[in-house]
């Protein structure tokens with residue numbers, strides 16, 4: 001087993017021979033315990049990256065390496081043990097008639113022994129705080145609860161990487177916040193690497209690194225603070241910045257000096273208090 005990382009090496013991909021490239025010479029690495037957000041306008045290739053990472057698609061050029069293993073049709077089952085995926089619409093990911101069956105499904109596919117499955121069902125439902133719902137029918141749950149179960153099903157297989165592809169897009173603001181809190185707790189407790197594909201800028205600020213896609217290419221890479229401080233460049237490709245970041249710009253135009261690009265209200269408030277004290 002190689003180093004714990006996912007690596008895209010000069011990956012180019014198109015869906016059909018006679019269609020244009022959807023990804024062009026994409027290279028990046030996701031290391032252990034990292035939280036990487038992938039952003040970009042519609043059609044920039046984000047979901048395609050997720051599918052390539054998990055072996056749902058294979059590139060025509062370049063290679064994808066997961067834990068030292070090249071992703072090919074032969075290694076795909078091994079790869080999927082390490083790279084779990086949660087999609088946007090929870091209703092499309094349920095297969096079992098009860099929550100318990102559903103969480104067990106991925107493990108059955110990987111041929112796990114029964115005792116281990118029982119243990120993992122319990123642990124992963126506890127991790128997403130859904131242990132009371134083990135015997136419930138998945139389709140009767142709320143959107144946020146369904147996504148928790150989808151996350152539990154992925155956790156049960158004990159992957160090293162979890163990709164959330166617009167996993168909070170169908171939830172209301174409260175549901176989104178709860179899911180992101182669950183995900184962030186799970187990431188810290190289990191030393192996982194996370195890849196979140198999202199249009200929600202608040203979610204992006206939680207990541208340790210951001211990859212900005214544009215027209216199938218990696219256009220920018222950096223910490224959320226780096227990326228959001230380059231507003232003009234982001235606007236050029238039609239991307240927005242968080243509200244608090246825009247507010248900071250207005251304040252600067254009014255003559256206030258701020259020490260850094262704020263990522264949330266708390267940071268902006270702290271900076272404002274300090275600059276007031278220094279006035």
Ligand SMILES: Nc1ncnc2c1ncn2[C@@H]1O[C@H](COP(=O)(O)OP(=O)(O)OP(=O)(O)O)[C@@H](O)[C@H]1O
Nearest residue numbers: 015016022040041042043044045046047048049213
């Ligand atoms: N199954 C498919 N067959 C053909 N073309 C596809 C297929 N899936 C996606 N595409 C095309 O590939 C390009 C990239 O799509 P992708 O879904 O990766 O973008 P995205 O950045 O995730 O977009 P969004 O933010 O809208 O989800 C788009 O032009 C899209 O139309």
